[in-house]
Amino acid sequence: MWEIAVELTIDQRWDLVDRIAKETIEVGAYEPTLRDTLADVTVKPLTGIPFAIAVIYGFWMFFSGFAGFFTDGFFVKIFDVHFLPWIQSVFPGKGTWLYFIFVGDPSAETCFESFGVLTSGLFLPIGVVLPAIVAFYLVFAFLEDVGYLPRLAVLVDGVLHKIGLHGYAIIPTILSLGCNVPGVTACRPLESRKQRFMMITLLGVFIPCAAQIGMMEGLIPHLIGWVFLTLAIGYFAVGFILNKVWPGESPEILMDVPPYQKPTWRNIGRKMGTRTSHFLMEAVPFFLLGCLIVAVMYLTGAMDWLGNALAPALTGVFGVPEETVAPLVAGFLRKDLAIGLLGGIELTTWQMFTSVVLLCIYFPCLATFALMLKEEKWKEFLATMLVLVVTVFVFGGLLNLIGIGLGIA
Amino acid sequence: MGQANVGKSAFFNRLTGAKVAESNYPGTTVDFTKGHMLFQGEYVDLIDVPGTFSLQPKDKAEEVAVKMLGEEKEALVICIIDASKVERGLYLALEIIEKGYPVIIALNMWDMAKSVNVKVDTEKLEQILGVPVVPTVATRGEGFKELVSRMGQAAPVTIEEIIRSVGNSSRTHH
Amino acid sequence: MGNRSTFGSVYFAIFGFMVLALGIVELVVVSTGGMEGASWGPLEMGGMLLWWRAIILVFAGLIYLSSVNNFLDVRQLGKSVIASIMIWIVAGMEIWARIAGSIPGGPEEGTPWFNPEFLATYGPPYMPEIYLLPLSLVILYFVGRRKKQGRLS
Numbered sequence: 031m032w033e034i035a036v037e038l039t040i041d042q043r044w045d046l047v048d049r050i051a052k053e054t055i056e057v058g059a060y061e062p063t064l065r066d067t068l069a070d071v072t073v074k075p076l077t078g079i080p081f082a083i084a085v086i087y088g089f090w091m092f093f094s095g096f097a098g099f100f101t102d103g104f105f106v107k108i109f110d111v112h113f114l115p116w117i118q119s120v121f122p123g124k125g126t127w128l129y130f131i132f133v134g135d136p137s138a139e140t141c142f143e144s145f146g147v148l149t150s151g152l153f154l155p156i157g158v159v160l161p162a163i164v165a166f167y168l169v170f171a172f173l174e175d176v177g178y179l180p181r182l183a184v185l186v187d188g189v190l191h192k193i194g195l196h197g198y199a200i201i202p203t204i205l206s207l208g209c210n211v212p213g214v215t216a217c218r219p220l221e222s223r224k225q226r227f228m229m230i231t232l233l234g235v236f237i238p239c240a241a242q243i244g245m246m247e248g249l250i251p252h253l254i255g256w257v258f259l260t261l262a263i264g265y266f267a268v269g270f271i272l273n274k275v276w277p278g279e280s281p282e283i284l285m286d287v288p289p290y291q292k293p294t295w296r297n298i299g300r301k302m303g304t305r306t307s308h309f310l311m312e313a314v315p316f317f318l319l320g321c322l323i324v325a326v327m328y329l330t331g332a333m334d335w336l337g338n339a340l341a342p343a344l345t346g347v348f349g350v351p352e353e354t355v356a357p358l359v360a361g362f363l364r365k366d367l368a369i370g371l372l373g374g375i376e377l378t379t380w381q382m383f384t385s386v387v388l389l390c391i392y393f394p395c396l397a398t399f400a401l402m403l404k405e406e407k408w409k410e411f412l413a414t415m416l417v418l419v420v421t422v423f424v425f426g427g428l429l430n431l432i433g434i435g436l437g438i439a
Numbered sequence: 440m441g442q443a444n445v446g447k448s449a450f451f452n453r454l455t456g457a458k459v460a461e462s463n464y465p466g467t468t469v470d471f472t473k474g475h476m477l478f479q480g481e482y483v484d485l486i487d488v489p490g491t492f493s494l495q496p497k498d499k500a501e502e503v504a505v506k507m508l509g510e511e512k513e514a515l516v517i518c519i520i521d522a523s524k525v526e527r528g529l530y531l532a533l534e535i536i537e538k539g540y541p542v543i544i545a546l547n548m549w550d551m552a553k554s555v556n557v558k559v560d561t562e563k564l565e566q567i568l569g570v571p572v573v574p575t576v577a578t579r580g581e582g583f584k585e586l587v588s589r590m591g592q593a594a595p596v597t598i599e600e601i602i603r604s605v606g607n608s609s610r611t612h613h
Numbered sequence: 614m615g616n617r618s619t620f621g622s623v624y625f626a627i628f629g630f631m632v633l634a635l636g637i638v639e640l641v642v643v644s645t646g647g648m649e650g651a652s653w654g655p656l657e658m659g660g661m662l663l664w665w666r667a668i669i670l671v672f673a674g675l676i677y678l679s680s681v682n683n684f685l686d687v688r689q690l691g692k693s694v695i696a697s698i699m700i701w702i703v704a705g706m707e708i709w710a711r712i713a714g715s716i717p718g719g720p721e722e723g724t725p726w727f728n729p730e731f732l733a734t735y736g737p738p739y740m741p742e743i744y745l746l747p748l749s750l751v752i753l754y755f756v757g758r759r760k761k762q763g764r765l766s
Contacts (some may be wrong), residue, residue, distance in 0.1 A: 037538065038598060046598075047529045049605045054564040055525055058556035064759060065554075067691030077692060080672030084699035087665045089707035103717030104726070111722045175730040215470070217441075218499040219489075226499075252661075288444050289551060294578050 036436040046179045065290055073184045074288065082185055085178065089169050094247055096165035097158075101248050105157030109141045110358030114149060121148075142249075142373030145328075145356075151321035154245070156368040162244020163309050170337065171301040172209055175293040179204060183289060194267060199229055206237040208305070210398040213237065214405055224278030227406060228269060231414045234394035234402060235421055236265040241313065241366035246386060248374050253383050260387050260429075268421060276413075313364060316396075320363040324356050324371070333359070347423065348388060349430035350381050358390060365395050380433045387429060392422045440504060440535065441519035442528055443490030446547045449577035450519060451487035454587070468500075471507050486511065492527075494534045508535070515593050516540045517586075522552035522574065525559055525566060532568075533598070541593040542570045545586055549574040567604045571594040621684040621755055625677050625693055628748055632700070633674025635741040639667035655737035656744070656761035666703055666742065673699045690755060697752040711735060 038046065071077045121133045129136070134146025141153035148268060173179055187197035198219065206213025210233055217229045238246070238261065246254050327333040336359070337344075337352040344352050353375045361368030368389045377385060394402065403411060441447050448468050455474030474489040488507050489500035500579040508514070516535050520528030525546070536542050544551070546559055565572045571589040575582035642651050643663045651658055660666075673696040680692035715731040718724045728734075 038533075043530060043533055046533060046602065047526050050529060050564070050567055050601075051526045053558040053567060053605065056558040056560070058558060062687055063554065064687055064691060064694070064756065067687050068694060070688075071691045077676055077695060080669065081695050083665065083672070084669045084702045087669060088702035088706050091662070091710060095706070095710045099713035099717065102720065103713070107717075107720050107726075111720075142735065221498045221500075290576070291551075297578070315643055391696060402602065426766065 040205070069181075069287070073181045075185065078181065078185050082182060082296050085173070085182075089173075090311070091164060092169055093162070093165045093243075094251070095162045097167075097244055097247050100161035101158050105161070106140075109149075109153040109157050110139070112142055113153075114144065117148060127329050131322060131331060134325070138374075140258070140373075142370065145321065145324060145371065145374055147318050147321040147325065149369065150330060150374070151318045154367055155309075155317040158248040158370060159241045159244045159313070160306070160309065162247060163240050164306055166208055166240035166243070166428045167305045168298070169300040169301050170204075171291055174301075175291070175298055177288045177290045180287045188419075189266075193228075193269035195225060195229065195269065199225070202229055202233060203237060206233045207240060207243070210234060210237060210394060211401055212247050214398060214401050217405070222279045223407075223410070224276055227276065227278075227410045227413070228272050230402060230406060230410075231272065231417050232265055232269055234398055235268065235418050236261045238390045239366070239395075240366070241309070242369055242390065245366045245369040249369060250382055251381060253379070253386070256383060257386055257390070259437070260425075261390060264391065264421065264425060268417065272417070279286045312316045312397075313366075317367050318368045320360040323363070324360050326390070327359065328356070347430065348384060348426040349433060350385050350388070351375070351377070354385050358392070361389055361393055361395075363396055365389055365393075378438075384426065384429045384433065388426050391418070391425060411431055440488055440508065440516055440531065441490060441547075442492055442521065442531060443523045445519045445528065446577040447490060447519050448487055450517070450545070450575075451485065453577055453580055468564070470500075471503055476587075478587065480519050484548055490557060491531065493531055494538075508538075508540075514540060516542045517545060517590075518542050519545045519547050519577075522546040522549045522559055523555050523557045525557075532573075533601070536568070536570070536596060536601070537598050539595050541595050543586070543590050544568070544570060544572045545577075546574045547577050547583070549582070550576050550579075567601060569600055569604065570594070577585065582598065603611040622681045623752060625656035626681045626685065626753075628745075629674050629677030629681065629696075631748075632670055632677060632696075632722030632745060635745070636667055636672075636674050639663060639741070641669060643667055652738050655739065657740055660740075668738070669699055669703055669740070672696075679687075685755070685759070687759075690759065693752055694756065697749045700742060700745050700749045704742040707740055707743060 052250050072081050094139040118136055118138075121129055123129050124136055130146070132146050132148045134144035134149050138149070141149045142159070144150055182204070183200040186200050190196060190199050202213045202216040202220075205216050214230050215235050217226050217233075220226045220229055238257075243254075246257060250257075322432055324333070326337070333356055338357040338425035340355055340358075341352040344354060354372070354377075357368040357371040357375070360371055368388060372382065372385055372389070393399070402414060406414060451472065451474060454476045468487060470489070474485050475482045476485045486507060488504035490500040491504040494505050494508070496505045501558070508516070517534060518528070518532040520532065530562055532542060533541075539572045544563065544564075552559065561572045561574055571592045573582050573586045573589060575586060577583075639658050642658045676692050676696040676699075680689045680696070683689050683755045684693070711734065715734040716727055718726050
């Protein structure tokens with residue numbers, strides 16, 4: 031296929047490289063700089079793990095402070111105190127189906143509860159998720175640019191080894207915490223099919239994206255730690271099992287840890303801009319569509335029918351009321367929307383916790399689902415879906431049993 | 440083309456004004472991106488590809504890069520090498536040169552190499568390889584004017600010439 | 614150039630002990646008092662993530678103490694730098710949370726958009742990390758000094 035002048039063997043080529051290098055490169059005496067030492071101490075477990083704890087703490091505090099400032103500080107007020115009563119009184123035809131679709135429940139006092147296209151459909155993406163996305167990518171782009179993320183990979187290498195994945199796997203995982211889509215594409219550098227399959231499956235099932243996290247932060251800030259813990263246990267447990275069951279190799283992945291560099295603000299700003307506009311252009315329509323579908327299904331009675339049909343599973347296995355069927359439907363489009371819709375349903379703390387965990391794992395969002403189809407072979411894709419279904423039932427059932435056992439379900 | 444995490448995407452963004460994600464870790468780019476850049480008064484296509492260690496791909500992202508090179512037979516290749524790890528990048532550069540592509544070499548992260556006290560004699564490297572070699576710092580845009588102005592000088596060379604010139608320069612050296 | 618700095622060693626030995634002690638106190642508070650926390654005059658400990666802060670402080674203190682011997686050696690200096698960064702992260706985020714929490718006027722109807730008395734929320738009590746922050750900035754002097762020496766030689 032190529033025009034070949036002379037073909038060297040691999041050894042000959044390396045030999046040539048060596049000879050050229052000898053002629054042109056001079057490696058001077060080299061005293062380690064402070065930058066090198068920092069690079070070193072942040073990957074040594076003894077100093078690196080405490081540092082990582084501090085970084086994650088900082089990440090979370092910045093994230094929740096930022097999201098809290100905009101969402102609780104201003105957007106809730108704008109939407110609930112000013113916008114909602116206004117649109118409830120201004121929109122014509124109270125009691126008609128049009129009113130129900132666009133404004134939702136006329137007696138709702140918050141935009142979490144109203145379920146309308148123009149109320150919940152606007153408040154959830156702009157008021158709750160947008161600040162979370164901006165905050166997440168701000169910190170994320172910063173850590174990425176400085177070069178800290180690969181060090182986190184080195185630190186968790188030991189743990190990930192146990193489930194047949196290597197340190198590099200942390201990068202798709204962290205990317206997925208932003209959005210599962212880039213996370214799944216980032217699996218391509220994984221060398222074996224097995225690793226790629228495992229990683230994509232684990233990401234799609236267990237990793238909530240920034241939008242979902244933002245929604246949780248808005249809805250159940252006190253439970254978030256437990257949700258994360260539950261998902262992490264699932265991530266490792268399923269990873270462990272898949273590694274044993276699925277045939278194939280998990281070869282070692284060698285990754286260069288890049289040096290620290292000064293962050294370039296231009297790059298960080300650009301990344302933030304792309305992600306945010308991407309969210310506004312692609313997610314907001316889905317929110318509106320999701321609210322529309324839910325409202326229409328309520329109006330036509332389809333939602334009640336589906337709720338009744340799924341009631342044995344929902345109440346019997348998972349111990350959550352059948353009203354959660356609406357968020358489940360919305361979750362096929364956007365999972366953050368689904369979690370947001372839980373806010374409008376009356377649930378006990380334990381039911382809320384179970385529902386959030388289930389919503390996180392029961393289906394990857396539409397975009398991720400489509401990408402999985404593209405990235406995986408059919409067999410793998412079906413296996414991913416199987417893992418998903420089994421996980422949902424095992425997890426949901428176990429959580430319900432634990433809840434009953436503790437007497438808090 | 441170049442290895443993982445040598446700054447290919449930063450290069451691409453500099454040259455085309457595009458907004459490909461650049462990160463400080465390997466494996467950010469997993470697919471190719473096309474863009475346009477102004478070269479000698481006209482717009483030409485520039486393609487950003489994933490990093491690869493050699494032309495024998497070992498994962499999906501590397502496959503993309505190698506396949507792209509195979510498809511674009513008329514291409515001029517900007518081979519980007521981490522200036523502090525020249526040996527590794529040279530291997531790939533030699534492979535590409537062997538295939539008969541005109542190549543220009545950018546020794547990127549020049550500042551980093553300097554700070555770890557690695558000195559590369561670019562003139563000599565240029566003499567030996569017979570292709571333009573330009574030191575650059577992609578994140579700050581250093582060396583790009585020279586790079587673009589010298590892209591015209593990139594021409595295919597044969598591997599025998601390189602082998603011969605290595606021999607010559609070693610002799611003159613001693 | 615000597616790798617010893619009596620001032621640096623002594624300063625960060627004392628400071629490291631302080632950090633460690635406060636971290637242990639936080640640990641005790643969180644494991645006995647729970648989330649309510651405790652406060653003594655201008656010092657308070659509490660909040661949702663006290664566990665995390667306690668652990669971070671304990672580690673930061675230990676890392677400082679391990680860096681005291683041969684303090685100016687670049688490997689040792691690196692340790693005290695990351696211990697300091699850990700304190701900056703915690704203190705910085707506390708300051709950030711206070712600022713972010715002070716500006717909005719409140720969620721209820723009729724409250725103003727911006728809190729007119731926002732300055733009042735910046736008063737004490739503070740958490741220990743806030744007090745440790747200025748003391749830990751001394752590390753910048755050593756980093757700066759190293760840089761200067763590097764340029765001269």
